Amino acid sequence: MTELPLLSVEIVRRRIGERQTTATALAEACFGAIAAANPRLNGYLTLSQERARTQAERIDRLADQGLPLPPLAGVPVAVKDVLSTRGLRTTCGSRMLENYLPQYDATAVERLEAAGAVILGKVNCDEFAMGSSNENSAYGPVRNPWDTERVPGGSSGGSAAAVAAGLGVAALGSDTGGSIRQPAAFCGVVGLLPTYGRVSRFGLVAFGSSLDHVGPLARSAKDAAYLLAAIAGADPKDATSADVPVPDYVAELEQPIAGLKIGIPCEAFAAAGETGGLDAGVNAAVRGALDALERADCQLVEIRLPHTEYATATYYLIATAEASANLARYDGVRYGFRAPEAESLGAMYRQTRDHGFGAEVKRRILLGTYALSAGYYDAYYRRAQRVRARIAEDYRQAFQQVDVIAMPTTPTPAFRIGERIEDPLRMYLNDIYTVSADLAGVPAISLPCGLAGGLPVGVQFTGNYFAESLLLRLAHHYERLRGPIGPPPAFATPGGNGAQ
Amino acid sequence: MQVSREEVERIAALAHLDLTAEELARMQKDLSRIVEYVAQLERVNLEGVEPMAQVAAAGADPEAKLRADEARPGFTQEQALANAPQAAAGCFQVPRVLGGEDEA
Known part of the structure; x- marks a missing residue:
């Protein structure tokens, strides 16, 4: 496997600009890595080689002519299969849309390509983005690159696994109740x-229209900042x-973080106790991150979010x-x-939906x-x-006291495939730390803060409306304090390392 | 709170879902547990609190930015029908509507 896919946005752009590599070669290297790893991970559902080649050639022509390169020039990205891609199969992880070919591109996809990114293909997810483990995909679960017996999280499990394993530099996901942050963690x-x-x-x-968000997954806060700027x-x-x-x-990103007030909601550490417990390793890793930030002159303030x-x-x-x-809308028409x-219209609706939807989607409907x-x-x-x-009012009041709120992203590290799928309520409780930001509509970022039992742990920073810049900056500074984490041992390559 | 089997059948019909006997039993069990769990919301003091239907972050108010009501190009008929399971004469084709079991 080549180390190329583990590069950062800036290094990709620089190497293409300096003619050390080409966007075409990089895309080919990614397709090679995908072919090697996908049987183990099941991350990609559909590849877009032709579309990638056309875009890569466009970038290479710019480099050939010595023209300025766009910010994401040649950066290979994966797109969650709930985002429409013109003429490229978009299944939503459902049998219902097994052969669906959108007639238009999602705006986020269009903007990524306009910024120079190369779309490698569509990645697996829970059916219609409903799930926390990727086990609800009609195309089989994605496997966690850190331990292929474990779930990658969901619903953007394919996006997170692809980025972690170096099958793309970054990815697009969607988050309705935690579906970007939980798999990232x-x-x-x-x-x-x-x-x-x-x-x-x-x-x-669409899944839950007042809650649905599109956002990036990447191997560093800086790469996430590049993607967000584009979309x-x-x-x-x-x-x-x-x-x-x-x-x-x-x-x-480079503005200082000293003096920032970071709120620690006591509920986040207490509430988990009622519902199965905050894992000791997760607690320790998150506390370690908070200590590091305190040493970097951030001020930790205990706050309350009583309705979370x-x-x-x-x-x-x-x-x-x-x-x-x-x-x-899925009625077979x-x-x-x-x-x-089906003999009648009504029977056609019912049979179509019974066969087309999986168990979790039916349960939620x-x-x-x-x-x-x-x-x-x-x-x-x-x-x-x-x-x-x-809940939104709790956040509003908290942000009068503090700049950022910090808590774990999930109560435990990745669990085993099959461990929770028979107990929907237990699966839902996996989302206790992520759903409230979607409900309030405020931004939040998850980033790795250590390992527990050899598995990654995520710390989550939540900010006030439109405070993405602050969240990315805090994450960027924290990454430096933390040092590199990853890639997963099975995907480690010489010199390839996610932290750029 | 127990969700009855009849209730599950009723909402399945509303949602146009044909459930097998096995699915019905499973969904009855799952829904009962979930409904029991969400009953915790009865504990919240909601005096004077209006429902929040949409996030009202600055600029995210759809009412505030209605576009001009002008005709613009959209899908062609061909594009609209491109994914149709069955189409004929420029229309979506469906099983018979009148005279079938659903008429009653």
């Missing part, structure tokens, strides 16, 4: 949930995208209610699977339909929306 990479509205969702297949900003095709200026995330203990219950009512509406030989149905709407859906307002 499990696979030892950086995952950023941007502010709601920061990145256009046009072309993201952020208002989009006329997404009315929920925010018309807020996009700062220079990369330049701002209700976040999981709130999330699973709101997200499923929205999903039940969004997934009504306009796209996707259709049950053959049923729960959401229940929460929205006559007689239960006020008791469940409306009540959950009101608790959501309380």
